[in-house]
Amino acid sequence: MSSQNSPLPHWHGNLRNMGMRQNTGIECGLQGCDDELAAIVERLTRWFDGAARDLPWRRTRDPYAVWISEVMLQQTQVQTVIPYWNRWMERLPAVRNLAEAPTDLVLKLWEGLGYYSRARNLQRAACQIMSDHGGVFPRDPAAILRLPGIGPYTAGAIASIALDQPEPILDGNVIRVLTRLFALEGDPKAKLLNRQLWDVAAQLVRSAHAQIDLGDQRCSRLNQALMELGATVCTPGSQPACGVCPVAGACRAHQQGSPGRFPELAPRVPITARFFATGILEHEGRYLLKLRENTEVNRGFWEFPNWETAASDDAESVLSDHLGVPRTIWSAWPDLRHHITRYRMTQRVRLACFLPPQNSTMGTWLWATSTELESLALTAAHRKLARKLQHAFQKRP
Numbered sequence: 001m002s003s004q005n006s007p008l009p010h011w012h013g014n015l016r017n018m019g020m021r022q023n024t025g026i027e028c029g030l031q032g033c034d035d036e037l038a039a040i041v042e043r044l045t046r047w048f049d050g051a052a053r054d055l056p057w058r059r060t061r062d063p064y065a066v067w068i069s070e071v072m073l074q075q076t077q078v079q080t081v082i083p084y085w086n087r088w089m090e091r092l093p094a095v096r097n098l099a100e101a102p103t104d105l106v107l108k109l110w111e112g113l114g115y116y117s118r119a120r121n122l123q124r125a126a127c128q129i130m131s132d133h134g135g136v137f138p139r140d141p142a143a144i145l146r147l148p149g150i151g152p153y154t155a156g157a158i159a160s161i162a163l164d165q166p167e168p169i170l171d172g173n174v175i176r177v178l179t180r181l182f183a184l185e186g187d188p189k190a191k192l193l194n195r196q197l198w199d200v201a202a203q204l205v206r207s208a209h210a211q212i213d214l215g216d217q218r219c220s221r222l223n224q225a226l227m228e229l230g231a232t233v234c235t236p237g238s239q240p241a242c243g244v245c246p247v248a249g250a251c252r253a254h255q256q257g258s259p260g261r262f263p264e265l266a267p268r269v270p271i272t273a274r275f276f277a278t279g280i281l282e283h284e285g286r287y288l289l290k291l292r293e294n295t296e297v298n299r300g301f302w303e304f305p306n307w308e309t310a311a312s313d314d315a316e317s318v319l320s321d322h323l324g325v326p327r328t329i330w331s332a333w334p335d336l337r338h339h340i341t342r343y344r345m346t347q348r349v350r351l352a353c354f355l356p357p358q359n360s361t362m363g364t365w366l367w368a369t370s371t372e373l374e375s376l377a378l379t380a381a382h383r384k385l386a387r388k389l390q391h392a393f394q395k396r397p
């Protein structure tokens, strides 16, 4: 057994055995198990010092930079986020730059990350920091939480990671680590267990705060250690890397031989298939785009004209009806498949060279050159289409 996996001193079992409130509704706290929690905290924090990945946002303590990274990392892989974060920080290095930036630029820098309301909320929050806090990122966790688009997780992450405050964090990675470490049964999204998990996370970071021997930035390091462990060691599925886990000696799920059992997530929402007729209209080297309106998701982004259809609808007919283009001139492109959360979307793409009659349909329209296509903010699926289009036309004789 490696020293990392040796039992922790004074470890007696899981939190339930120690009388902690479980999702059965039993009231209690973590009194009496301070030593055990302190040992877990120490192991995690020391492990993080040697195992932390070198990520660009870990080279700064600027709460603005940490905030941007945390919002980008929600539902997006670290490797995908790195170039986005670098680009963003280059163009908008401080709160003031974000507050004063044209919304088009903010959306363009976010293009491809999805969940575009997050980019809008970042800018709204930046404006609020300028007006209510003189442009200085607030240090008070309650004030951070009042900013638009910032929930308890993001507030805890900024307060602890950037400002080293003893504030808890709880995201998917931390939930996985804590439910396994303490063999916490039940759906972690259900109210009672979720509250319990926040309590455990709070106890851990407060324990880090109290352990002066752990050195500087110990709340920051502990919370990042929990996230890092979930991302790199205590990974989803039935076979996390318990052999190299710094807290394996304390882990109830590991002792039970059943780490894959935790967390006990509710069944996923069923996948829904959606179909769209999408028309690429070219006229004299320009392409017709439509702006997504205020009432739609992804508002402010441009797309090739498209309409949602039934699976059996004829794409040419739908496009011709809306755009006033003769049905026979469309040529077919391969379908484009794009997945967003529970939606599996199929764009049935048709191409035509044609100038349709003006005002054939409502909305805001633009004929864009291929250079303009590059600089406009497009939704992710339509960015893929634009790239294919440019690739295809580069190959033209």
Ligand code: SF4
Residues within 6 Å of the ligand: 177, 180, 181, 233, 234, 235, 240, 241, 242, 245, 246, 247, 248, 249, 251, 252, 253, 254, 259
């Ligand atoms: S011992 Fe295994 S299951 Fe337990 S926290 Fe470590 S990696 Fe996760």
